[in-house]
Amino acid sequence: MFTARHVFGAVQRRSFSASTRQASKVTVLGAAGGIGQPLSLLLKLNPRVSQLALYDIRLAPGVAADIGHINTKSEVRGYDPTPSGLGDALRGSDIVLIPAGVPRKPGMTRDDLFNTNASIVRDLAKAAAEHAPEANILIISNPVNSTVPITAEVFKARGVYNPKRLFGVTTLDVVRASRFISQLKNTDPANENITVVGGHSGATIVPLLSQSGYSLTGATLDEYVRRVQFGGDEVVQAKDGAGSATLSMAMAGARFAESLLKASQGQKNVIEPTFVDSPLYKDQGIEFFASNVELGPSGVEKIHPIGKITEYEQKLLDACLADLKGNIQKGVNFIKEKP
Numbered sequence: 001m002f003t004a005r006h007v008f009g010a011v012q013r014r015s016f017s018a019s020t021r022q023a024s025k026v027t028v029l030g031a032a033g034g035i036g037q038p039l040s041l042l043l044k045l046n047p048r049v050s051q052l053a054l055y056d057i058r059l060a061p062g063v064a065a066d067i068g069h070i071n072t073k074s075e076v077r078g079y080d081p082t083p084s085g086l087g088d089a090l091r092g093s094d095i096v097l098i099p100a101g102v103p104r105k106p107g108m109t110r111d112d113l114f115n116t117n118a119s120i121v122r123d124l125a126k127a128a129a130e131h132a133p134e135a136n137i138l139i140i141s142n143p144v145n146s147t148v149p150i151t152a153e154v155f156k157a158r159g160v161y162n163p164k165r166l167f168g169v170t171t172l173d174v175v176r177a178s179r180f181i182s183q184l185k186n187t188d189p190a191n192e193n194i195t196v197v198g199g200h201s202g203a204t205i206v207p208l209l210s211q212s213g214y215s216l217t218g219a220t221l222d223e224y225v226r227r228v229q230f231g232g233d234e235v236v237q238a239k240d241g242a243g244s245a246t247l248s249m250a251m252a253g254a255r256f257a258e259s260l261l262k263a264s265q266g267q268k269n270v271i272e273p274t275f276v277d278s279p280l281y282k283d284q285g286i287e288f289f290a291s292n293v294e295l296g297p298s299g300v301e302k303i304h305p306i307g308k309i310t311e312y313e314q315k316l317l318d319a320c321l322a323d324l325k326g327n328i329q330k331g332v333n334f335i336k337e338k339p
């Protein structure tokens with residue numbers, strides 16, 4: 001049987017048994033999509049969630065009716081695709097997850113989604129800035145390297161930007177990096193936690209294997225890094241035109257939301273990799289960067305530095321920074337041109 005126990009693993013299993021929980025409203029924008037539906041399902045299984053608000057331009061009330069029959073305590077509500085429906089879905093929310101937008105088809109890069117998804121994320125960010133300015137905003141819609149800066153600019157324009165509460169969800173890169181190393185080394189992937197930094201597309205995804213004590217070399221290392229950087233393409237090709245990763249992404253998004261809830265409910269040492277407003281490369285004009293981040297009741301508690309890396313990893317990082325700068329600027333320019 002599929003239960004919260006299977007989804008969240010041993011650590012969370014212990015914390016789930018506590019009898020009291022703070023009320024937490026979680027909103028999913030894009031809840032009827034390939035990611036939105038399984039993500040909403042996993043959130044319904046999470047006892048830390050007390051209210052689940054589902055919004056989409058189609059089918060959200062239907063998904064909510066279905067998920068709402070699951071015998072866990074949280075209240076689930078689906079909202080109509082109207083401005084007031086969106087406002088009601090957002091009002092009072094602690095966490096807003098945004099997987100709204102189109103996915104890739106074979107042959108496309110994530111940046112090819114920019115023209116469609118930039119305006120979808122901009123408009124949802126406007127609504128979030130108005131109705132849930134203090135919520136944690138978790139951006140899943142691609143290209144994450146640009147949609148996160150877009151969201152920041154929207155919040156800044158309305159005077160409600162809090163850099164500690166905006167997150168690009170890069171958890172799937174770490175999930176993949178951990179799974180792929182376990183396949184090479186025949187270890188338990190649940191015990192692997194490979195550091196991945198940078199951004200969320202191709203060369204901007206930088207796994208730092210050396211920090212987990214691994215020293216792959218030659219073609220094995222090249223192939224491993226390539227698989228982590230292009231894991232998304234593996235799924236896009238296998239789905240053959242029907243979309244990109246949805247189920248693994250739902251798991252990764254639910255994991256990140258769970259970590260934020262644990263941290264906001266007082267648990268210490270909750271660390272997740274995420275793409276945030278970061279001081280690490282600001283001197284090079286790079287405002288956002290993914291690295292391990294300690295989460296707390298106010299969102300970002302502490303951004304961990306990169307630490308010691310190998311010469312090989314430094315080269316990957318240099319390539320990442322060059323791409324990332326352009327991706328971020330593209331998002332900022334979009335809001336300047338189409339506020």
Ligand SMILES: NC(=O)c1ccc[n+]([C@@H]2O[C@H](COP(=O)([O-])OP(=O)(O)OC[C@H]3O[C@@H](n4cnc5c(N)ncnc54)[C@H](O)[C@@H]3O)[C@@H](O)[C@H]2O)c1
Nearest residue numbers: 030032033034035056057099100101102103140141142249
């Ligand atoms: N960050 C990551 O690691 C990661 C991983 C996988 C996918 N993604 C991205 O997530 C996005 C969604 O992927 P998917 O497979 O779920 O796509 P999908 O097409 O299956 O679902 C997207 C949903 O968004 C809804 N939507 C569109 N415009 C909307 C709006 N204005 N307001 C509310 N809802 C709206 C659609 O109706 C649809 O239900 C894509 O951009 C994809 O590239 C990111």
Ligand SMILES: O=C(O)C[C@H](O)C(=O)O
Nearest residue numbers: 104110142232233244245
């Ligand atoms: O690859 C994609 O387009 C979706 C997502 O970003 C992923 O990493 O799976």
